Amino acid sequence: MNALLEVDRVTRRFSGLTAVNDVSFTIGESEILGLIGPNGAGKTTLVSLISGTLEPSVGGIRFQGQALTGVPAYRRARLGIGRTFQIMQPFPGLSVLDNVAVGALFGHGGASGNLASARDKARSALEFVGLGKFISQRAESLGGPGRKRLELAKALAMQPTLLLCDEVMAGLTPVEVDEVVALLRRVRDRGISVLVIEHVMKAIRELSDRLLVLHHGEKIADGKPDAVLSDTTVIEAYLGRRRS
Ligand SMILES: Nc1ncnc2c1ncn2[C@@H]1O[C@H](COP(=O)(O)OP(=O)(O)OP(=O)(O)O)[C@@H](O)[C@H]1O
Ligand SMILES: [Mg+2]
Numbered sequence: 001m002n003a004l005l006e007v008d009r010v011t012r013r014f015s016g017l018t019a020v021n022d023v024s025f026t027i028g029e030s031e032i033l034g035l036i037g038p039n040g041a042g043k044t045t046l047v048s049l050i051s052g053t054l055e056p057s058v059g060g061i062r063f064q065g066q067a068l069t070g071v072p073a074y075r076r077a078r079l080g081i082g083r084t085f086q087i088m089q090p091f092p093g094l095s096v097l098d099n100v101a102v103g104a105l106f107g108h109g110g111a112s113g114n115l116a117s118a119r120d121k122a123r124s125a126l127e128f129v130g131l132g133k134f135i136s137q138r139a140e141s142l143g144g145p146g147r148k149r150l151e152l153a154k155a156l157a158m159q160p161t162l163l164l165c166d167e168v169m170a171g172l173t174p175v176e177v178d179e180v181v182a183l184l185r186r187v188r189d190r191g192i193s194v195l196v197i198e199h200v201m202k203a204i205r206e207l208s209d210r211l212l213v214l215h216h217g218e219k220i221a222d223g224k225p226d227a228v229l230s231d232t233t234v235i236e237a238y239l240g241r242r243r244s
Contacts, residue, residue, distance in 0.1 A: 002028070002029060003026035003027065003028055004026075004027050004028060004029050004031075004063065004064060004161065004162055004193050005026060005027040005050065005061070005062070005063050005162055005193070006026050006061065006062040007023060007024055007025050007026070007046075007049075007050070007059075007061050008024055008059055008060050008061070008062070009022050009023070009024050009058065009059040009060075010022070010023050010024070010046075010049060010056045010058070010059035010060070010061065011023075011056060011057050011058040011059055012042075012045055012049055012054060012056055012057050012217075013057045018217050019042045019045040019217050020042040020045050020046055020049065020056075020214075020217045021042075021216070021217035021218045022058075022059070022218065023042075023046065023059075023214070023217070023218070023219045024059075024219070025212055025219065025222055027162065027193050027195060028193065029191070029193060030188055030191050030192070030193060031188075031193050031194075031209050031210065032184065032185075032188050032193075032194045032196060032207055032208050032209050032210075033193075033194070033195050033196070033208065033209065033210050033211075033212060034196050034198065034204040034207065034208030034210070034211040034212065034225065035195055035196065035197045035198075035211075035212050035214065036197070036198065036199070036201075036204060036211065036212075036213055036214075036238065037213055037214035037215055037238060038215065038237070038238050041214040041215055041216065041217065042214050042216075042217040043166070043197045043214055044086055044166055044197070045217075046214070047083055047164045047166050047195070047197065049061065050063075050068075050076075050081065050083075050162075050164060050195075051073055051076055051077075051081055051083040051164060052068065052071060052072055052073035052074075052075075052076040052081070053073050055069070055070075056069075063076070063079060063080070063081060063162070064079070064080075064161070066079070074106060077106055077107055077108065077158055077160075078106070078107070078108060079108070079161075080108040080159075080160050080161035080162060081160060081161075081162050081164065082103075082107060082108070082155040082156070082158040082159075082160030082162070082163050082164065083155060083163075083164035083165075083166065084151040084152055084154070084155045084163075084164070084165050084166055084168055085151060085166060086166040086167045086170075086197075088147040088148065088150070088151050090139035090140060090142070090147060090150060091139060092138075092139070092140055093138070094138070094139055095135065095136055095137065095138060095139065096126065096131060096134050096135050096136070096137050096138075096139050096142065096150060097119060097122050097123065097126065097135040097136065098119070098122070099139045099150060099154060100122035100125055100126055100150070100153045100154050100157045101115065101118040101119045101121070101122040101157070102118075102154070103122070103125070103153070103154035103155060103156075103157035103158045104117075104118035104119075104121035104122050104125075104157040104158065104159075105118045106158065107157060107158025107159055107160065108158055108159045108160055108161065118157075121157050121159070122135075122153070122157050123135065125153040125154075125156040125157040126153050128153070128156060128183070128186075129149040129150075129152050129153045129156070129183060130149060130179070130183075131146065131149050131150065131153060134146065144171050145171065145172050145173075145176055148168050148169070148170070148171070148172065148180075149180075151168060152165070152168055152180075152183070156187065160192060161192060161193065162192070162193045162194075162195070163187060163192050163193070163194045163195070164194075164195045165184070165194065165195065165196045165197065165198075166197045167197055167198060167199065168180060168196075168198075169181075169198055169200045169203055170198075170199065170200075172200075177200055177202075177203050178203075180203070181203050181206055181207050184196065184207060185207070196208065201229075204225070205225050205226075205229065208225050210222065210223065210224065210225070211223065211224070211225045211228040211229070213228060213234050213237070213238060215237040215238065220233050220234060220237055221233065221234050
């Protein structure tokens, strides 16, 4: 299996703090990679390094064989890297439909300024995530779970090859979590690779083909979910701490 994304010895420092420390991994075609780690482990920073809102201090990232160094975030979106944001910020004053149409306009599919075609893509992404009934409402009228789905719809309307999901299940009920798990499986079945950051362990175990664990910015495990979740280092660093 060819790697879609190759992260090679990436480090990111913020003044005195090393948020991501010498991390390497790959994501294959149509693979779901789970990314876990305690709060502050560097997960969101890693997603920002891939999507281009941050550049590494050291190391490099390749997408479909192309080095991403110096490639701005908007061009990475055009190349096929879509992401959701942990802190949801819908465009205020725009409808649910147009929030998602923005994703279509600036994404991989590149609606290239054609609003009608962007809205068509937005409509199908909203149907897909179960927000079809809310398209004409203002985005800010959606509650927390609705906003999570909106984030997903925005990223999916970009028609990404690689979808980076940053805690899209946080705050959802167990039933809603199961729905999002099913949804992300369908995304993968469309041939999209998915990186999922999640604290909901049941979901991450069910969903991930492979699991990567960060702790204090360092990769401490990378492998099959069952093996990783029973690894003593992981239990001590992460699960043990959260259970205590
Ligand atoms: N822009 C920034 N400037 C300075 N420090 C930052 C910045 N972004 C993140 N950090 C720090 O880097 C570390 C990693 O943060 P990050 O948000 O990547 O963690 P996380 O694993 O996503 O945590 P959580 O599970 O709470 O979302 C933290 O100590 C955080 O305070
Ligand atoms: Mg985070």
